[in-house]
Amino acid sequence: MTNIFNVLLLGGTSDAIKLVKSIASLSHNHNIHLIYSIAGTVRKPKLDCTVIEGGFSQYADQYTPSSDDIQGQYTFGSDSQRGLAYFITQHQIHCILDCTHPYATQISHNAFEVSQALGVRYLGYHRPNWSASDQDRWIPAKNWPHAKELLSQFKRPFVTIGQSAVRDTESISENQFWLIRSAIAEPMVTARFKIVRDIGPFVLKNETALMQQHKIDVLVCKNSGGKAVDTKLQAARQLNIPVILLERPDYRPEIKQHFRDNLEALIEKIKQEVYRDTYDR
Numbered sequence: 001m002t003n004i005f006n007v008l009l010l011g012g013t014s015d016a017i018k019l020v021k022s023i024a025s026l027s028h029n030h031n032i033h034l035i036y037s038i039a040g041t042v043r044k045p046k047l048d049c050t051v052i053e054g055g056f057s058q059y060a061d062q063y064t065p066s067s068d069d070i071q072g073q074y075t076f077g078s079d080s081q082r083g084l085a086y087f088i089t090q091h092q093i094h095c096i097l098d099c100t101h102p103y104a105t106q107i108s109h110n111a112f113e114v115s116q117a118l119g120v121r122y123l124g125y126h127r128p129n130w131s132a133s134d135q136d137r138w139i140p141a142k143n144w145p146h147a148k149e150l151l152s153q154f155k156r157p158f159v160t161i162g163q164s165a166v167r168d169t170e171s172i173s174e175n176q177f178w179l180i181r182s183a184i185a186e187p188m189v190t191a192r193f194k195i196v197r198d199i200g201p202f203v204l205k206n207e208t209a210l211m212q213q214h215k216i217d218v219l220v221c222k223n224s225g226g227k228a229v230d231t232k233l234q235a236a237r238q239l240n241i242p243v244i245l246l247e248r249p250d251y252r253p254e255i256k257q258h259f260r261d262n263l264e265a266l267i268e269k270i271k272q273e274v275y276r277d278t279y280d281r
Contacts, residue, residue: 005032005274008088009097010111011045012038014228015127015263016099020047022267030274035091056083056110062090076114080106084114095273097266098124098259103222105249112255121273124259125266127225129248130233137242144168147220147244151176154218158211160232161222161246169193179214201228207235220244 007023009016016036023034034049037056044053060079063086076082087093096115100107108124115122132138141147144164148171151157158179159165165178166185169192172178178193188195194214211219219236221229223245236243251259260266 003031005030005095006091006093007032007034007095007097007270008091008093009034009036010100010107011036012100012104013127014226015125017045017047018263019097019099019125019267020049022263023270024048026271026274032274035093056080056087059083059086059090062086076117078110081110081114084110085118088114088118088120093120095121095123095270097270098122102126102224102248105251108251108255112258122258123266123269123273124255125263126248126259126261127263128261129223129225130230130245133237135237136233137236137240139242139244141220141244141246143246147246150244151218151220156215157218157220157244158214158216158232159220160229161220165220166195177214179210179216202231204231204234207231208238211235211239211241216241218242218244220246222246223248 009019009023011017011020020034020036023032026032036045036047036049036051038044038051038053039055044051057079060083063076063082076085088096096111098108098111112122114120139150141150144161147161148168152173155175156177156179158181160181162182163185165180166182169178169180169190172192174192176192180193180195181198182195183197183199185195185197187197210216216239219232219241221232221243233243235241260269
């Protein structure tokens with residue numbers, strides 16, 4: 001009987017799509033079954049592998065502790081963890097590849113905790129940070145509350161951090177007007193803010209025109225890295241607009257050591273894992 005190496009890829013990024021294609025090329029020489037997981041709140045990619053959406057909490061009610069739990073009586077603290085544990089055991093997953101967004105800390109935390117409890121291999125990738133050039137005017141912010149403090153000196157910010165800003169429109173001061181972009185929020189216009197719904201990748205000339213049209217005096221964004229949404233930084237540079245840049249969240253050391261910032265290095269590690277699994281059985 002041919003051994004099958006079952007891989008669960010936690011995706012939702014352009015890097016995850018690249019990883020799917022790389023794993024597909026590995027499958028020519030190794031029997032790999034890839035399952036791609038995505039939240040499904042934005043869009044579902046068309047991939048040549050099994051794709052699931054909606055998160056793992058949907059499987060929580062089906063989870064029951066078993067001998068697969070190497071800690072014996074490990075208690076998972078959330079529906080997402082219990083659902084993920086069920087999915088891993090049900091599909092006999094050998095390796096979790098965490099290629100989620102660098103700011104998706106809860107997903108990474110859950111995946112790491114469950115993988116350790118079940119004795120499943122865990123590998124992760126975060127794309128490198130953006131780096132400022134001499135022409136950039138970046139203002140670092142530790143988190144969203146800190147960014148809001150820094151915003152007080154500006155009048156017309158362009159906020160692109162997602163749902164945090166959408167949920168916080170009551171904090172907009174009387175002398176401000178926020179332009180908020182979100183991938184999932186409903187469009188809305190009021191006296192103090194405008195919400196536009198859009199999904200990257202974005203074109204530089206459109207980003208520049210958008211900032212000029214709304215008389216933007218500061219850009220607020222996360223240090224997401226990658227090329228899909230970096231055109232807003234290029235537009236801010238061209239228009240000499242400062243950028244309040246939210247720093248990346250700090251992962252626990254035991255989780256962080258499993259992550260790489262080089263996609264090619266991660267692919268090589270996957271090859272090693274597949275090879276080891278093939279000859280360890």
